[in-house]
Amino acid sequence: MVNKNSPLPIYYQIEEEIKRQIDSGELSPGEMLPSEREFAEKYAISRMTVRQAITNLVNEGLLVRQKGRGTFVQRKKIEQELKGLTSFSEQMRSRGMEPSTKLIEFNVVQASERVARALQVNIGSEVYELKRLRLADQMPMALETAYLVQENFPYLNKEVAKGSLYEYVENTIGVSIDYATQTVDASIANKFEADALEISEGDPVLVIHRLAYLSNEKPMEFVKTIYRADRYTFSVDVKR
Structure with missing residues (x-):
């Protein structure tokens, strides 16, 4: 009242x-x-x-x-620990949510200097570029732009790209994923990101750059993932 x-x-x-x-x-x-x-x-x-x-x-x-x-x-935020290497699909399923993927773009592009350095290929080499919207229970959660070395994904196609790449690598190709390095930044959504994530332009987002390696120590993917800050929080345990 x-x-x-x-x-x-x-x-x-x-x-x-x-x-x-x-x-x-x-x-x-x-x-x-x-x-x-x-x-x-x-x-x-x-x-x-x-x-x-x-x-x-x-x-x-x-x-x-x-x-x-x-x-x-506001729904309760998903808390993601920054330890252990898990895919988006694995993260969502562990929380009882159903993951899905909307493939926005599937291209073969020439590697820029930054992408080439990360994937350990020559500048201008052809690499896969995937733009994917990741959803949980049909709600947009994250927007990914991933670059992949072609020789590591001999049968990659649009249908495969709509699922979990980690599951494809380990279960179909039969190669283990070893580890990844990643950084976390704060940013604000531009119009494209906001429209995809169904938020407003200028809303806060969390940005993770991840470089994942296979068990043979070759880079698997270089990916930039933009998370909705209203749905995600990241945590890390530290010990003195």
């Missing part, structure tokens, strides 16, 4: 009411909130006041705006 005679600002009262509904289970993770207009009419307040309350809760991470859809109660 909103008490207009209270010394507490109305936007703050709206925030606390939404928090109460989330804590009590009246609003469930992933549930869409009423529109600003509905809030304004229900409490006889301005939409600007409602917008301020919702924006504050979005900034706190309790709510999330989805472009063209509305505002939703």
Whole structure:
């Protein structure tokens, strides 16, 4: 309830009411909130006041705006430990979620200096370039751009690229994946990334660059993965 005679600002009262509904289970993770207009009419307040309350809760991470859809109660973030080498599919299945892949591009390109250095091939060598949208329970989670040495993937095609490359390498080709090096950065989504991930342009994202190696010490893939910051958090154990 909103008490207009209270010394507490109305936007703050709206925030606390939404928090109460989330804590009590009246609003469930992933549930869409009423529109600003509905809030304004229900409490006889301005939409600007409602917008301020919702924006504050979005900034706190309790709510999330989805472009063209509305505002939703934030789902619990997926916590990914930065230890052990697992594929996206393995990560999602371990959490009881169903992974899937939308193949955006499948190309053979000439390796740039950076890609060539990472994959230990000559500049201009032909490598596979895959752009893939990774989903969990049909929700976009990550956008990948991967570069692969052609000779390591003799039968790679679009159908194979729609599944787990790690499973393909180990189960079909019969080669073990040994280890990877990776870095994590913070960034903001450009228009292409935002449209693919169904977030707003300028929203925060987490970026991982990974270079994975086969058991024969040859590079397997050089991949840049952009994760939705509202759905992912990374953790690492450290010991003194």
